[in-house]
Amino acid sequence: MLRKRLIGTILVKDNVAVQSYGFRRYTPIGSPVICAEYLDAWGADEIALLDISASKSRSGPNLEMISKVAAKSRVPLMVGGGISTMKEVHDTVEAGADKIAMNTAFIRQPELLREASENYGAQCIIASLDAIRTSDGYSLYRDDEGRDIVTAAKLAEELGAGEILLNSVDQDGSLEGYALDLISKVNRAVNVPLIALGGAGAPLHFEEILNEPNVAAAAGNYFQHFEHSIAVLKHHLGTKGFPIRQKSGLEYMNVSHTLDGRLKRTPEQLLLTQMYEPLHQ
Structure with missing residues (x-):
């Protein structure tokens, strides 16, 4: 059985890692390099580095x-x-990328995706599609043609994309869960693997999305809220029977989790907290 993947996402705006909320508001986090170092240490199966200002400024990739x-x-x-x-x-x-994700290029010059796939192999080329909810489903965000997201996904597969990174504009930064109907609809329409992004806020959300066949779970804000979040989540998913690579060197066998995925404090830790709280009042 293929193992499920957890992908840590680093969103970059003006060379600073940020948290995104609905594609409208952004909170700075800090250095993308430090974010990558932590995601790697915590056990991410892959890392996605997405520069959202590079296309708008036409500056090209920051090599x-x-x-x-x-x-x-x-x-x-x-x-x-x-x-x-x-x-x-x-x-x-x-410069070190193993995979290339195309978003604006897919919309404006789709033949570049085909050429890149032919030269580097489909496994290297990702179609990055942002979906926004409409009155009758989902459309491709900022697409002048107003294409339905399923139509766009099928075209991406036809052009040679080896995977599709599918991001929900509506769920972005909500911490309320993935857009399951969106993921399921696109997943049924294409044969290439999907990477779901947008809305993760609790272990249950990862369980829901990883129950979809051939789908990996990506998250940005959730993995940056607290330390060891990926490793703790992997332990939780392992206890639920999901085939997933555990982070070696980190042991969580005798701990439990809160609903949002944090480690529960032991009575001793709670006692220490109560002892020290007056010092901060």
Whole structure:
């Protein structure tokens, strides 16, 4: 049985890692390099580095940042943002990317996806699709043609995408769960693996999405809220029977979790907290 994947997402705006809320508000976190170092240490199966300002500024991929992040990532690194030519695809791979994610390029110049897939292999090329809810389903976000998300996903597969990163604009930053109807609809329509992104806020949300066949779970805000979040989540999913790679060197066999995925405090820890709380009042 294939193991389920958890993918840590680093969203970058103006060279700073940020948390995103509905594609409208952004809270700075800090260095993308440090984020990658922690995600790798906590046990992410893959890391996605997505630069949301590179395409808008037409500055191209930040190769220096990509190289530094790649140096901290011992797992496959997906990179997206600002890639609009085959030379930029090549330079991004040379900088350390294992996979290339195309979002704006897929909308504006879909043949680049086909050319990249033919040159580097489908396993290297990801179609990054942002979906927004409409009155009758989901459409591709910021697409002048107003294409239905299923139509866009089928085209991405036809052009040679080896995977589809499917992000829900409506769920982004909500911590209320993935858009299960969206993921299920697209998953039934294509044969390539999906990566679900947008809305994760508790272990239950990961259980729900990983029950979908051929789907990996990506998260940004959730994995950056507290330490060891990926390793703790992996232990939880393991107890639920999901085939998943555990983080070696970290032991959680005798602990329990809160509903949002944090470790529950022991009575001794609670006592220490009560002892020290007056000092901060």
